Amino acid sequence: MMPTAPPPTATPLFDETAAVSTALKDPGPHTGASSNESASSALNIAAIVSNHTPSSSSQSSTSTSSPQNHVAPPIVPPADTPSGTIVIVFGAGLEQIVHMVAEVLGKPWTTEASLATLARATDVVVAGVTSYDLDRSLAGCDRSSLILINTHCVEDGSAPEDQLTESCDYEFLYSRSPFLRRDLTRFLSLILGQTRPHEDLRTKTRTNFISTTFPDVHAALPNLDILSVGSDAVEIRVDLLVEPTSDGAAANQGSVPSLKYVGQQLMLLRQHTELPIIFTARCTKENGKFPMDDPTLFYKYLRRAIQWGVEYVDVELWLPEEIRRRLAEVKGHSIIMSAFHDFSGTWKWTAPEAQRVFTESAKYGDIVKMIAMVSTIEENYELEYFRSTIKSRGPGPLLSAVNMGQTGQLSRALNTVFSPITHPLLPMIAAPGQLTAAEINEALHIMGQLPKRDLYVIGSFRATPHSMFMEKCLNELGLPHTFTSIDRGPKGSMESVLAQPQFGGASVNPPISSLTTYIPAVSDAARAIGLVDTIAMAAPHETGSARFIGENSAWKGIRATLTREYVPSAYRGRAAIILAGSEPDASAAIFALRSLGIGAIYTVGFKASGPLAAGLEPFTSIQSVKLVEQPFVIVSALPPEKSLLVQPLLRHYRTNGRSSPPSTRGKVYLDLTSGPRKGDPLGVATSAGWTAYGSEDVSAWTTVETMRLLVGQNVPFDFVRMALGRPLF
Numbered sequence: 001m002m003p004t005a006p007p008p009t010a011t012p013l014f015d016e017t018a019a020v021s022t023a024l025k026d027p028g029p030h031t032g033a034s035s036n037e038s039a040s041s042a043l044n045i046a047a048i049v050s051n052h053t054p055s056s057s058s059q060s061s062t063s064t065s066s067p068q069n070h071v072a073p074p075i076v077p078p079a080d081t082p083s084g085t086i087v088i089v090f091g092a093g094l095e096q097i098v099h100m101v102a103e104v105l106g107k108p109w110t111t112e113a114s115l116a117t118l119a120r121a122t123d124v125v126v127a128g129v130t131s132y133d134l135d136r137s138l139a140g141c142d143r144s145s146l147i148l149i150n151t152h153c154v155e156d157g158s159a160p161e162d163q164l165t166e167s168c169d170y171e172f173l174y175s176r177s178p179f180l181r182r183d184l185t186r187f188l189s190l191i192l193g194q195t196r197p198h199e200d201l202r203t204k205t206r207t208n209f210i211s212t213t214f215p216d217v218h219a220a221l222p223n224l225d226i227l228s229v230g231s232d233a234v235e236i237r238v239d240l241l242v243e244p245t246s247d248g249a250a251a252n253q254g255s256v257p258s259l260k261y262v263g264q265q266l267m268l269l270r271q272h273t274e275l276p277i278i279f280t281a282r283c284t285k286e287n288g289k290f291p292m293d294d295p296t297l298f299y300k301y302l303r304r305a306i307q308w309g310v311e312y313v314d315v316e317l318w319l320p321e322e323i324r325r326r327l328a329e330v331k332g333h334s335i336i337m338s339a340f341h342d343f344s345g346t347w348k349w350t351a352p353e354a355q356r357v358f359t360e361s362a363k364y365g366d367i368v369k370m371i372a373m374v375s376t377i378e379e380n381y382e383l384e385y386f387r388s389t390i391k392s393r394g395p396g397p398l399l400s401a402v403n404m405g406q407t408g409q410l411s412r413a414l415n416t417v418f419s420p421i422t423h424p425l426l427p428m429i430a431a432p433g434q435l436t437a438a439e440i441n442e443a444l445h446i447m448g449q450l451p452k453r454d455l456y457v458i459g460s461f462r463a464t465p466h467s468m469f470m471e472k473c474l475n476e477l478g479l480p481h482t483f484t485s486i487d488r489g490p491k492g493s494m495e496s497v498l499a500q501p502q503f504g505g506a507s508v509n510p511p512i513s514s515l516t517t518y519i520p521a522v523s524d525a526a527r528a529i530g531l532v533d534t535i536a537m538a539a540p541h542e543t544g545s546a547r548f549i550g551e552n553s554a555w556k557g558i559r560a561t562l563t564r565e566y567v568p569s570a571y572r573g574r575a576a577i578i579l580a581g582s583e584p585d586a587s588a589a590i591f592a593l594r595s596l597g598i599g600a601i602y603t604v605g606f607k608a609s610g611p612l613a614a615g616l617e618p619f620t621s622i623q624s625v626k627l628v629e630q631p632f633v634i635v636s637a638l639p640p641e642k643s644l645l646v647q648p649l650l651r652h653y654r655t656n657g658r659s660s661p662p663s664t665r666g667k668v669y670l671d672l673t674s675g676p677r678k679g680d681p682l683g684v685a686t687s688a689g690w691t692a693y694g695s696e697d698v699s700a701w702t703t704v705e706t707m708r709l710l711v712g713q714n715v716p717f718d719f720v721r722m723a724l725g726r727p728l729f
């Protein structure tokens, strides 16, 4: 009998459990508030404060009620900020990178203090040291509390000295592009363990990765967004990269690309995708091009991939145990994917050898990948039986196992863990029998494993383009479902939609109260926020008998936006100001900020009374402004007709003002107002030096999350942003 695939369930953008726990935590004593310079007379707080009536903005429904009756679930303390000093090694004249690291981390920086002194300090700081001075600075120094990151600008075509890289823990390769800041944030978040993409992916019902086969990543860039629809990660096949010769003319086919070239290619790929990267150097015996005569070559490349902060590193099982063990010891926050391929055609899933391969792989692998060439359909059933024996072993690494060749394609549909996929726009398939995401979904549908569902976008007429976009994604993914856009009609109409036998989920905009009786279960986050914006199919173990669960995607969209150019801990203990016409308009932002461990939150324009109200401090007069020395974040969820009222605050707390020490300069402005607005808060924020984001960014991230919740598939942010009509940069 064919195993039954469970319905797709919620897959968060990041480690949701930790973030939700943090958001639900009681706010600690306020920090960052002290009396300071006099407030600007241009501030018109009174005008904002005077109106506490619920807004009509699209953030919330007028029928939404404050969730006073809700009790916040139990509190789990948030993860700690890394302690120690981050030492940034930089080249002559490139000190700017030290400042940027400090900004992204929200920490002060220095280039003066001796490393020996800093190593003893308790607070985290960023210390810049030139590569020339590194050896001298390290002399007599306790390395255990230092994280050494070599930075190297590759624009002049140069590569770092091997010895320098090896004396550091990590290495950040960069070029001064519009992507630099984002790429740096991603790198730092990963190596410091602040974002853990695998924590999300390991619990997802199905995961896919696209095996790119480009000789040069440049060729992939124009199509990367469309290529990665339906993928949870992107594999770079380092062995297939073809490095041009020094005269730039002919390519040196057949030889190993240099670390310099690989580093540049990886940097380019990472700048152009938000998806985690899988770094693979496949050997000649396993359908790759890396020579096998010197296993230390693999160590060198894979160790470097870890230093470059790659999320997943493919380590082949044939490599000597010493190499596999050493890689596992130095893997930091990278995940090791152990890989075994057999092309003989005689390998058997039923033989004791298969169990032995798994056991050996599990020694150092977080994921065990096993792949064999087969010639009969029965071998797919044997693989499914093998899979079930591994499941019955209990906790251990995840198994990703498929068969190669056309006969093996069935197993590619049935595998649920990191299924390798291809795409018609790739120059070639990476292995015989590879399928696309759409082909896998179509196969699952035909086998009765992915029944058609009716999905809805419920809201106002403005939701139509949204549902058209989602419909396009369904086509691209080969999913059988339909998306229909419907207006929220008179009372009782939602109930009848939900009662339809084929009802398979909905995106609800404006959101509805989490107390709504016809939604049988709600997530912790939706309950605390008081609003449901997505109705997803529930995993039975999560909700008992309930078929659906009310979720909130908006807070994840807000959090993803806030952490694109600042690591999560940059927000810890810092002050925030939120302006809104009503509490429901602000609650997702409050929750997102709390999930980041924000300090004091000052509110303007509303008074909170729901489960998130504890610790919020209303700005009641112009005097209040004097209380806040320097907010790290300002969020405006004001109704469009009042949107310009945030502008004086943005100007007052401009980032170059006397109240902003240069070492902690970075600040974020998030504008959640949608619809025709008054004034130009984003323009004002940008010219006053804020890192500013509009509601389009949040809504694109929210759409990513909605698609994951509704259909269990990943549609990358850049694709959503592009498809929803605005240029990305």
Ligand SMILES: O=C1C[C@@](O)(C(=O)O)C[C@@H](O)[C@@H]1O
Binding pocket: 211, 235, 237, 280, 282, 314, 339, 341, 369, 371, 402, 404, 420, 421, 430, 431, 432, 434
């Ligand atoms: O290990 C795998 C799986 C694969 O070999 C396949 O069979 O699809 C393709 C490779 O690129 C990848 O590294």
